[in-house]
Amino acid sequence: MAHRGLAILAAALALSCLVYLVIGVRGNWGFVLALRAERLAALLLVAASVAVATQIFQTVSGNRILTPAIVGFDALYILIQSVLVLAIGGLAAAQLPEIGRFLGETAILALAAVALFAALLRGAAGDVQRMVLAGIVLGVMFRSLTAFVQRLIDPNEFAAVQIASFARFNRIEAGPLWIAMAVGAAALAGAWAMRHRLDVMALGRDHAISLGLDHRRMLMTALVLVALLTATATALVGPLAFFGLLVTSLAHLVLRDHRHAVLMPGAALIAGIVLIAGQTVFERALGLAATLGVVVEFLGGLVFLALLLGRGWR
Structure with a gap:
């Protein structure tokens, strides 16, 4: 059943990609397809990175209403942009080399997250709840x-x-x-290699340790991958606080499977469909009169409230 669901999602994603590439093409097909292929690659990378990072974070935290944004990724990113504009001005900031700016933002976000994880998980118990609370406080401070x-x-x-x-x-x-594709591909490969150990982690700390899992080491490795994936996606396109929650919730609803070998690719496929189909509609039907990111975050916020009020996080 789960494999059939993944196959249907993969077919839907392939169709969405094809429509995005060819709809409304006029003039030089080679130039247009090359330009759209770059955007398509970025959408697929962001979709997979955010979906997998959120799924891993929910597993290690034991809570289905949490996302990596809870530790202040989006707030820190906006703070970086604000300080940059204040220091050198908006025009100078826009003229900075794209690669250097991307690398700097990714490094700051990833290092800040890893530092937070390492500082708060030194205790023998690896208190994830304390880390989440500290992340909320840091997010308020950054804002x-x-x-x-x-x-x-x-x-x-x-x-x-x-x-x-x-x-x-x-x-x-x-x-x-x-x-971003190189960093994201390496982190996604690492996440896929951990899929069976993540299934064990989902049983809880005590059960995982009794089954022979080095819980402390696995926890830190998983959080480092979350930091890399989230930092890469955020530095590439900007903050996406509730998008991961939206697609992981849909993956649980559609696939009804607890295995990460199913949930991670399923969430990534759904995320790709949402971003690519949504971007196609906003570009071709609405003429970019609205922003896809705002709509996605709004829908994700509704899903968050639905899970919270319906206690679907348990």
Whole structure:
């Protein structure tokens, strides 16, 4: 049953990719297809990275309503953009080399997350709940600092910060994309290699240890992969707080399987369908009159409330 569901999702994703590539093409097919193929690769990478990172984070935290954004990824990213605009101005920030800026943002986000994980998981028990609470507090602190910095920014340059506050899929540079694909592919391969051990982790710490799993080492490895995947996706397109929650919840609903060998690819396939089909509609039918990232976050927020109120996180 699960394999049939994955096959249907894969077929739907392939159809979405084909429609995205060929719909409305006029003029030079080679140029248009090459341009769209780059955007398509970015959408697939972001979809897989966010979906897998969220699934792993929910497993290690033992809670289906949490996402990596809970530790303040999105708030830290917006703070970085705000400080950058305040320091050198919006025009200078826009003219920075894309590769250097991407690498810097990815490094800051990943290192901050790993530092948080390492500092809070030193105890013998590996208190994930304490890490989550600390992440919430840090997120509030980052948002407060961002609000203070934004008050100091020239109003004429504030638009640069506003643009960076939402995920953007229309303009993705080729240079950062290839680096992101290399990092993302390595992290996704690592996550796939851990799929059976993640099934054991999902049983709980005590059961995992009794079955011979080095829980502490596995926990840190999983969180490092979460940091890499989330940092890469965020630095490439911007913050996506609730998108991972949306697609992982749909994966549980559609596939009804507890195995990570099914849930991770299923969530990645659903994420790809949502992003690619959504971007096709926004580009071809709506003429980019609205932003896909805002709609996705709104739907993800509704799913969060539904899970919370319906206690679907248990």
